[in-house]
Amino acid sequence: xxxxxxxxxxxxxxxxxxxxxxxxxxxxxxxxxxxxxxxxxxxxxxxxxxxxxxxxxxxxxxxxxxxxxxxxxxxxxxxxxxxxxxxxxxxxxxxxxxxxxxxxxxxxxxxxxxxxxxxxxxxxxxxxxxxxx
Amino acid sequence: xxxxxxxxxxxxxxxxxxxxxxxxxxxxxxxxxxxxxxxxxxxxxxxxxxxxxxxxxxxxxxxxxxxxxxxxxxxxxxxxxxxxxxxxxxxxxxxxxxxxxxxxxxxxxxxxxxxxxxxxxxxxxxxxxxxxxxxxxxxxxxxxxxxxxxxxxxx
Numbered sequence: 455x456x457x458x459x460x461x462x463x464x465x466x467x468x469x470x471x472x473x474x475x476x477x478x479x480x481x482x483x484x485x486x487x488x489x490x491x492x493x494x495x496x497x498x499x500x501x502x503x504x505x506x507x508x509x510x511x512x513x514x515x516x517x518x519x520x521x522x523x524x525x526x527x528x529x530x531x532x533x534x535x536x537x538x539x540x541x542x543x544x545x546x547x548x549x550x551x552x553x554x555x556x557x558x559x560x561x562x563x564x565x566x567x568x569x570x571x572x573x574x575x576x577x578x579x580x581x582x583x584x585x586x587x
Numbered sequence: 588x589x590x591x592x593x594x595x596x597x598x599x600x601x602x603x604x605x606x607x608x609x610x611x612x613x614x615x616x617x618x619x620x621x622x623x624x625x626x627x628x629x630x631x632x633x634x635x636x637x638x639x640x641x642x643x644x645x646x647x648x649x650x651x652x653x654x655x656x657x658x659x660x661x662x663x664x665x666x667x668x669x670x671x672x673x674x675x676x677x678x679x680x681x682x683x684x685x686x687x688x689x690x691x692x693x694x695x696x697x698x699x700x701x702x703x704x705x706x707x708x709x710x711x712x713x714x715x716x717x718x719x720x721x722x723x724x725x726x727x728x729x730x731x732x733x734x735x736x737x738x739x740x741x742x
Contacts, residue, residue: 455665455692457736458716459658461723475642483643483650491658513640513647545736547725 456495457545460535463488464549467511467527471520486513499537503530525552532556657710664691665712692740701741702733713737 466485473482489511496504510520510527520527532554535541543555640648665688672684694711697703703713720726720734727738 455662455712455736455740457725458712458719458734459662461719461725462654462658462715465719465722478644478646480644480646480650483647484654487651487654488658491654491662513643542739545725545734545739547723549723 456492456541459488459492460495460541460546463492463507463511464528464531464546464554467507467520468524468549470511471524473519475514475516475518477519482513482519485511485519495538496531496534500530500534503534506530507534528552528554653710657712657715661691662712701738703737 463485466481466488469481470485473479489507493504493508496507506522506527507530510522512519535543535546535554546554548554640651643651668684668688668691672681672688675681675684692711693703693713694709696707696709697711697713698707703709703717708714716734716737717726717732720736725735727733727735
C-alpha cells in the first residue's frame with residue numbers, strides 16, 4: 455500500500471527539480487504534500503534521508519526546489535527504502551533511467567548524462583493525463 | 588471547508604484513541620505523523636497563508652488539500668482499520684474492519700473488479716498505484732491497467 459505513496463513522492467519530486475519559488479505549478483503543492491505523507495515511512499529506516507527529502511521538497515520561499523539535485527536526493531532515498539524490510543522494492547523499480555532498487559540488486563546508478571531535461575519533459579506530459587483540475 | 592475539518596478531526600480522534608502497541612509499523616507511522624506533519628496542521632497553515640504558503644497559487648493550494656486527504660488522512664484510515672482488524676482477529680468484527688480498510692484504500696468508484704476501473708479516474712490510494720505503474724514500469728503483466736502492488740495487496 456505504501457508503494458503508491460512512495461512512487462507518487464518520487465514522481466513529484468522528480469518533476470519539482472529545477473522549479474523555483476515563482477513557479478505556480480500544482481506539482482509543487484503535490485510534491486510537498488506527498489513528501490510529507492511518506493516522511494514517517496522514510497524516517498524509520500533512515501532519518502537523515504527523510505530530512506534531506508523534506509528539505510528538498512519544502513514549499514520554499516527562496517531559491518529552487520530540489521536544491522541538492524535530484525540524483526543526490528534519490529541516491530539517499532533509495533538507500534532509505536533498502537532499509538525497509540517489509541517493502542518489496544521490485545514494486546517500485548525505476549523512474550526512467552533511475553533504479554530505486556540499486557541497493558537491493560547491484561545495478562549501476564544513473565549517470566548525469568542519462569538524467570536529461572528531455573526525460574523530464576516526457577514526464578510532465580504524462581502527468582497531465584491525471585492531474586486534478 | 589467545514590466538512591473537511593470535521594472529517595479530519597474525526598480521523599484524528601480515532602487515531603489518538605487507538606492506543607496503538609508500541610514499535611508496530613502503524614504506531615510508528617501514526618506517532619510520527621501526529622508529531623510532525625498531520626494533515627490538519629498543514630491545511631490550516633495553508634489556509635492561514637503563513638509565510639511559507641503566501642506565494643502559493645490556487646492550483647497549489649488545491650493540490651495540497653487534495654493530496655493531504657489522499658496521502659495522509661485516507662492512508663491512516665486504512666492503517667487504523669487494519670490495526671483494528673488485527674486486534675480483533677478471530678472475532679466477527681475483524682472482517683468488518685478489513686472491509687473498512689479496503690473501502691478506504693480503494694474507494695467505491697473502482698467498482699467490484701480486482702483491477703478497478705482505470706477510466707473512472709478515481710483518486711484513491713489504489714488509483715494512485717495504477718496511475719504510476721506505467722511510469723515506473725510496475726504494471727501487472729496480466730493486467731496492464733493495474734499495478735503489481737495493487738495485485739499483491741489483494742491476494
